[in-house]
Amino acid sequence: MAASTSSLLAAASSSCAAISPRLARAAPAAASVPSPSRPSCPILRASSVSSHRSLFVASAAPTMQPPAESRVSTVVDVDLGDRSYPIYIGSGLLDEPDLLQSHVHGKRVLVVTNTTVAPLYLEKVTWALTHNNPNVSVDSVILPDGEKYKDMDTLMKVFDKAIESRLDRRCTFVALGGGVIGDMCGFAAAAFLRGVNFIQIPTTLMAQVDSSVGGKTGINHPLGKNMIGAFYQPQCVLVDTDTLNTLPDRELASGIAEVVKYGLIRDAPFFEWQEKNMSALLARDPSAVAYAIKRSCENKAEVVAQDEKESGLRATLNLGHTFGHAIETGLGYGAWLHGEAIAAGTVMAADMSHRLGWIDDSLYKRVVEILGESQASHCTSRDYDSGDVDKKVADGLLRLILLKGPLGSCVFTGDYDRKVLDETLHAFCDS
Ligand SMILES: NC(=O)c1ccc[n+]([C@@H]2O[C@H](COP(=O)([O-])OP(=O)(O)OC[C@H]3O[C@@H](n4cnc5c(N)ncnc54)[C@H](O)[C@@H]3O)[C@@H](O)[C@H]2O)c1
Secondary structure (H helix, E strand, C coil): CCCCHHHHHHHHHHHHHHCCCCCCCCCCCCCCCCCCCCCCCCCCCCCECCCCCCCCCCCCCCCCCCCCCCCEEEEEEECCHHHCEEEEEECCHHHCHHHHHCCCCCCEEEEEEECCCHHHHHHHHHHHHHCCCCCCEEEEEEECCCHHHCCHHHHHHHHHHHHHCCCCCCCEEEEEECHHHHHHHHHHHHHHHHCCEEEEEECCHHHHHHHCCCCEEEEEECCEEEEEEEECCCCEEEEEHHHHHHCCHHHHHHHHHHHHHHHHHHCHHHHHHHHHHHHHHHCCCHHHHHHHHHHHHHHHHHHHHHCCCCCCHHHHHHCCHHHHHHHHHHHCCCCCCHHHHHHHHHHHHHHHHHHCCCCCHHHHHHHHHHHHHHCCCCCCCCCCCCCCCCCCEECCEECEEEECCCCCCEEEECCCCHHHHHHHHHHHHHC
8 A cells, every 4th residue: 555554544534624523413304215116226126115014025035025014124135146145124123033033044043242232132132033942042152342352362252152052063143233243253154164154133323234234254453454354145134223222323423424335336316315314314213214224235235246256346335445444453443433434534535536536526525514414523533653454455556446427426446646645645634
């Protein structure tokens, strides 16, 4: 990576000053949610309905048909041939044992969670796994909470528990928590006995709109974020939107950075919807939150179905991440929340795109505006000096995802004027 860490990080740090928080906004009257419509992608056939009777999907995916009284309001299929799986979205899904149980393999389950989420939801999930299901036994491992524990030592605790509990290849791992737990549990499932079944139960907005979908799993290395991992798809993703009721505001705002990303890179109508409904999202309006999760999952599933292992298109999902990961690595994991770093990185990417003449003034301002609206105010630390490694360096070149053209278009490129990158970094440094 040609840019020095300190310049990247200084740039990012300054960029946050430009992203003023406005979290304490009053709740709007009601979110405007587009009426149910099928997404444009023919691969995905998700539908949103307000009644209990939901529309379900026909594809190669092992999608079960939830019963008529199910609270599942949306199913999004991730279409990956024989590794396809459904994302169930709805309120109260953890109260539906059949849904979860239908994706369990074998008689042994290991729930991987952390010290914050366990007191909130472990009992409920254990009930959902075992209700009217005496054949299944559930073990759990409760990891320390935080990005700084997304490492090899903590991962070993999962293997320790699995081996002590004498789990065999027919077991199922269940990730119960945010993106950190999902990434670690998924990686453990990929590696334990060379691969066991796993289920994602994401409980943060970040995890519900992004990290639980698509099969990227892994841990951090002190020199670089998410540097060790595997592509490993879950059996299903179960998004119970009620779990967001306990999520702190700062974490909710952090997740919105990834929602904004989908609009910017490929879904202009979704971005426009966000501009109108950001206050509703931050105020946790249930229909706004449900729509944001649904549309985000549809976008992610569509991209992953076309490019599971990130040979091209999927890289666009990393908008803001090259800068953002450098911030996280340089500042120390957990100093900024992941979404805060990504928001800052997205503003930097938009700034550079603007300097290159690839987007106009108006779009640049809209990016700053919407991320300003969504972001928290914690991005103030200047305490950085460690090195960074970013996996988006390919063949020695720093590749960036930049916005280009009208709203909803982007490029993944190493072909830009290097001076412009430096200008962006300096501009953020000096401001
Ligand atoms: N695999 C992917 O494709 C992908 C995509 C995006 C992000 N990620 C990864 O996800 C991680 C960030 O995820 P995150 O933002 O969810 O962070 P996180 O997992 O650290 O969760 C944030 C905090 O919220 C707490 N929490 C979780 N659910 C809660 C609930 N319902 N109520 C109260 N507290 C709750 C957690 O214990 C934690 O303290 C990063 O490591 C990032 O690299 C991965």
